[in-house]
Every structure is written in C-alpha cells, then in structure tokens.
Amino acid sequence: MEAATKEFISSTGYGGHVGHGRPCHENYLKPPSSPLQKDSRSCSKQDVQLQSTRVEMGEVREENQRLKKSLDRIMKDYQNLQMKFFDIVQKDRIKTTNNTNNHQEIEESDQIVSLCLGRVTHDTKEDKKTVVSSKLKEDDQAKETSLTLGLDRRFELSDQSKVNAKSFEELKKEARETCWQHSKVLKTKRSGDDEVQQQNPVKKARVSVRARCNTPTMNDGCQWRKYGQKISKSHPCPRAYYRCTVSPSCPVRKQVQRCAEDISILITTYEGTHNHPLPMLATTMASTTSAAASMLLSESSSSQLPAGHSSSVTTANSTATANLHGPDFYKLDSLKSKHFYLSKSSFSSSVPSHPTITLDLTSSPSSSLPRFNIVSSEYRPKYSSATLNFNSSDSNAMSWVNGFLNYGRQPYNKNQIGNLSMGRQPVEDNYQSYMHKKDLTPQHSLLETIDTATKAITVDQRFQSALAIALTSIIDAGDIAAGGAQRN
DNA sequence: CGTGTTTGACCTGCGC
DNA sequence: GCGCAGGTCAAACACG
Numbered sequence: 001m002e003a004a005t006k007e008f009i010s011s012t013g014y015g016g017h018v019g020h021g022r023p024c025h026e027n028y029l030k031p032p033s034s035p036l037q038k039d040s041r042s043c044s045k046q047d048v049q050l051q052s053t054r055v056e057m058g059e060v061r062e063e064n065q066r067l068k069k070s071l072d073r074i075m076k077d078y079q080n081l082q083m084k085f086f087d088i089v090q091k092d093r094i095k096t097t098n099n100t101n102n103h104q105e106i107e108e109s110d111q112i113v114s115l116c117l118g119r120v121t122h123d124t125k126e127d128k129k130t131v132v133s134s135k136l137k138e139d140d141q142a143k144e145t146s147l148t149l150g151l152d153r154r155f156e157l158s159d160q161s162k163v164n165a166k167s168f169e170e171l172k173k174e175a176r177e178t179c180w181q182h183s184k185v186l187k188t189k190r191s192g193d194d195e196v197q198q199q200n201p202v203k204k205a206r207v208s209v210r211a212r213c214n215t216p217t218m219n220d221g222c223q224w225r226k227y228g229q230k231i232s233k234s235h236p237c238p239r240a241y242y243r244c245t246v247s248p249s250c251p252v253r254k255q256v257q258r259c260a261e262d263i264s265i266l267i268t269t270y271e272g273t274h275n276h277p278l279p280m281l282a283t284t285m286a287s288t289t290s291a292a293a294s295m296l297l298s299e300s301s302s303s304q305l306p307a308g309h310s311s312s313v314t315t316a317n318s319t320a321t322a323n324l325h326g327p328d329f330y331k332l333d334s335l336k337s338k339h340f341y342l343s344k345s346s347f348s349s350s351v352p353s354h355p356t357i358t359l360d361l362t363s364s365p366s367s368s369l370p371r372f373n374i375v376s377s378e379y380r381p382k383y384s385s386a387t388l389n390f391n392s393s394d395s396n397a398m399s400w401v402n403g404f405l406n407y408g409r410q411p412y413n414k415n416q417i418g419n420l421s422m423g424r425q426p427v428e429d430n431y432q433s434y435m436h437k438k439d440l441t442p443q444h445s446l447l448e449t450i451d452t453a454t455k456a457i458t459v460d461q462r463f464q465s466a467l468a469i470a471l472t473s474i475i476d477a478g479d480i481a482a483g484g485a486q487r488n
Numbered sequence: 489c490g491t492g493t494t495t496g497a498c499c500t501g502c503g504c
Numbered sequence: 505g506c507g508c509a510g511g512t513c514a515a516a517c518a519c520g
Contacts, residue, residue: 225491225492225493226492226493226494227493227511227512227513227514228494228495228511228512228513229493229494229495230509230510230511230512232509232510233508233509234509239510239511241511241512245492253511255511
C-alpha cells in the first residue's frame with residue numbers, strides 16, 4: 001500500500017513539499033487513454049477514489065514528516081539553548097570570581113538559577129549539588145526524560161565555592177530561609193507527595209509574561225484550575241491563582257492579573273517545575289521563558305543594583321539586522337499588527353517574594369516600532385533589576401519583522417548578522433564576544449553586559465525560534481481559547 | 489454527577 | 505504584639 005502510494009505520488013509528480021507545491025491532481029483525473037485502461041473503465045470510479053485516497057494518505061504522511069522535523073528542530077533549539085546557558089554560567093562564574101574578592105559576590109556566583117528548559121530529569125538527588133560539567137552530561141541524559149515547564153533554582157558547588165566553604169554554607173542557609181511556599185503547600189493535603197517536596201526544595205524563580213490579551217487568561221498549552229482570587233488594595237484588578245491540573249502532583253502554579261496601568265495587558269506569572277510531560281505549546285513557552293531567564297539571571301548573578309532600581313538598556317538595530325530564522329515563523333503573520341514595547345513591570349513588584357523575570361510582549365501606544373522586551377525584576381539586593389530591550393528601530397524595524405515572517409520562504413541572506421545554518425561557530429562567536437565583554441568591572445558592567453547579552457540573544461536564532469513559537473502560541477491561541485482557558 | 493469557579497475564611501510572613 | 509498583604513483552603517455554587 002505504501003509502496004503503491006509512493007509510486008503513484010512519483011508518477012503524478014506529487015512527491016514532496018506537500019502544502020508548498022501545487023499538487024498535480026490533473027494527471028490522475030485524466031481519462032485513461034491506453035486500450036488496457038479502456039478495458040478497465042468499469043473500475044475507473046473506484047480507481048479514482050483509490051488514487052484520491054492514496055493522495056490524501058501521501059499528504060498526511062508528508063504533513064507528519066513536517067511535524068516530525070519541526071519537533072526535531074524545537075528539541076535541538078532547546079538543547080542548544082541549555083548548552084549555551086551552562087557555558088555562559090560557567091564562564092561567568094570563573095570571571096566573576098577572578099575579578100572580585102568580594103565575599104558576597106563569590107556567594108552570588110555560586111547561586112545559580114537552574115533553568116529547566118522544557119525538560120527535567122527525575123533524579124532529584126542530584127539536583128542540589130552538581131557541578132556544571134556534570135549537568136552537561138545530564139543534558140544528554142535528559143533527552144529521554146519528560147518535558148517540564150518552569151524554572152528551578154538550584155545551588156551548585158563550584159570549585160571556587162569549595163574553596164570558600166563558608167560562603168556555601170551561608171548559601172544553603174539562605175536557601176532554607178527562602179524556601180518558597182511549596183513547603184507550606186506540602187504541609188497541606190498535597191503534602192503527601194514526597195516526590196514533589198524533594199524536587200522543589202528551594203524557592204522558585206518566576207517567569208512573568210506580559211501580553212496584550214482580551215481574554216481572561218492566555219492559552220499556554222497547559223491545563224489550569226483556578227483555586228483562588230485576591231483583590232489587593234494597591235491594585236485595582238484582582239489576581240487569580242491557578243495550579244496545573246495535568247498531573248495531580250504537579251507543583252506548578254501561575255498567577256494572572258491585569259496590568260494596573262493598562263487593563264488590556266495580561267500579566268501571567270509562572271512558578272515551579274512541571275513533573276509531567278507537556279504539550280508542545282507549553283514546551284515552547286517554557287523554552288522561551290527559560291531562555292530569557294537564563295540570560296538575565298546569569299547576568300544578575302554577577303552584577304548588582306540597589307533594590308528597587310531598574311535600568312533600561314536599548315540595543316538599537318541589534319535585532320533589526322539579526323538573522324531571525326527559526327521554525328514555524330510562517331505563523332507569525334499575526335505579529336504584523338502587533339508591536340512590542342518596554343514597560344515597567346508592575347506585577348513583579350506586587351509579588352516581591354521571588355526573583356522574577358518578565359517577558360514583555362506588549363505594544364507601546366506611543367511607538368509603532370516592534371520590540372521584544374525582557375524585564376528582570378527582583379526584589380532583593382542581590383538580584384539586579386534590569387531591562388533587556390530587544391529593540392528594532394528606525395528603518396530597519398520592518399525588515400526585522402519581515403525577516404521574522406519570511407523564515408522558510410527566503411534564502412539565507414549573507415548580509416544578515418548571525419547564521420542560518422545550524423553550525424555552531426558563528427553563534428559561538430557571538431557568545432565568545434559576549435563573554436569577552438562580560439570581562440568588565442562590576443561597577444559599570446551591568447548595563448553594558450546586559451546590552452551585550454541582549455545582542456547575544458538577538459543574534460541567536462535558537463532563542464528567537466523558541467521566542468517566536470511562544471509568541472505565536474500566545475497571540476494566536478490567546479484570542480481563540482478564551483472560554484477554554486478559563487474553563488481549564 | 490463530575491468538574492471547575494467563586495468567595496469568604498484562614499494561615500503565614502513581614503514590617504512597624 | 506498588631507495589622508496588613510500574599511497565598512491557600514474548602515464549602516457553596518454553576519455548568520455541561
């Protein structure tokens with residue numbers, strides 16, 4: 001059957017590129033011309049039906065292949081992002097400890113927010129004390145583990161921290177003190193799940209997503225159950241609390257609240273790590289938020305700003321000329337009418353108990369330029385508060401969008417920064433450049449390193465791939481799934 | 489009847 | 505110690 005279908009597809013010129021090329025239906029619809037075919041005219045109707053069915057099967061098969069390729073790309077994106085994150089963290093730690101004798105900074109360099117980029121191993125015993133090199137090995141092992149969404153904050157014992165055992169002990173003490181409310185949750189009726197407790201021994205980092213959404217919640221691919229709602233005096237809009245219902249023991253929660261300044265902006269904050277496989281939509285979302293968090297938190301772990309202060313860095317044109325290739329960008333047509341602008345995170349300040357990364361996908365009423373913004377907002381002095389502004393500006397703005405939208409339709413433009421191929425070297429060069437620039441003094445390095453980090457991210461097609469998929473998911477699905485998401 | 493939402497009560501942490 | 509705010513629980517309710 002399959003061979004027959006292949007033969008038919010080949011004979012009709014219908015092989016490959018289903019959905020891209022124009023199928024040659026005319027061929028098999030033509031009346032038979034040979035004498036033998038005339039003899040079998042009585043069966044022509046059945047033949048046509050059979051052939052039509054075979055064509056449909058071929059289409060389905062092609063579609064399946066495309067989906068498989070798309071999935072492979074996403075998984076490669078995830079793995080590359082995770083590899084880069086660990087590379088950056090490792091190098092950053094070394095340089096930080098080399099550049100400073102400050103005890104606190106050494107402590108901070110050891111405190112790493114470990115990002116579960118859509119996957120996590122279930123070997124929770126190794127979570128707390130692992131070195132980066134061993135984590136790289138775990139990456140390979142993680143290929144056979146389940147998908148998760150969220151951030152894990154893990155404390156790792158580096159060589160430097162081994163030397164400075166005192167700081168590490170203080171670190172662990174702080175970890176116990178900042179143990180987030182899972183411990184409280186675990187005291188309740190969900191507390192029977194020891195596995196959850198072991199998996200989440202410390203306070204979770206949060207990833208907050210700001211997006212314009214006219215629906216009560218964004219459809220992020222997960223199933224959520226609302227378990228509470230609060231109205232605070234300082235905020236006119238109520239805050240809704242959701243927990244993941246995909247798995248009964250899943251500790252992941254999210255908070256949904258409208259922005260005080262603009263109620264059309266929906267702020268969704270995720271915390272925790274899924275302990276179950278995720279739908280593709282949620283996986284891409286996890287990749288995006290985690291990638292953003294990884295860059296920013298690796299920055300904040302080595303740089304400091306006073307609490308409550310934030311800085312904004314704009315990298316003009318860095319995105320405009322970046323190569324923005326990634327899978328499924330054809331879906332981003334909806335972005336043509338969307339813009340992205342920088343806005344101050346308001347929700348993060350209302351939930352100040354956790355280090356929070358804000359992915360700002362909102363659009364500025366005062367600017368028509370598309371921007372990607374990632375806002376890191378943390379409350380503690382040891383976490384810097386900074387803004388990464390993925391800003392395309394000036395005349396390059398629309399070319400930036402076009403570069404986004406035309407992925408898969410246009411050949412690689414060599415004039416663009418970055419690379420289309422999956423070869424590592426150009427991207428590695430960007431990161432090497434980024435790491436070079438990170439070799440700065442702590443006093444002035446924050447803005448500049450964030451700037452360079454922004455550039456590093458913006459030229460990294462894998463990060464953009466994940467970002468684009470998540471954006472598409474949010475924008476497309478959010479409008480559709482108002483009732484469904486609310487019912488979740 | 490099962491599932492999800494609503495909403496007041498309750499718990500906990502933190503600042504004064 | 506007290507008050508406030510964030511977060512959660514759980515009974516009542518709504519809906520398909």
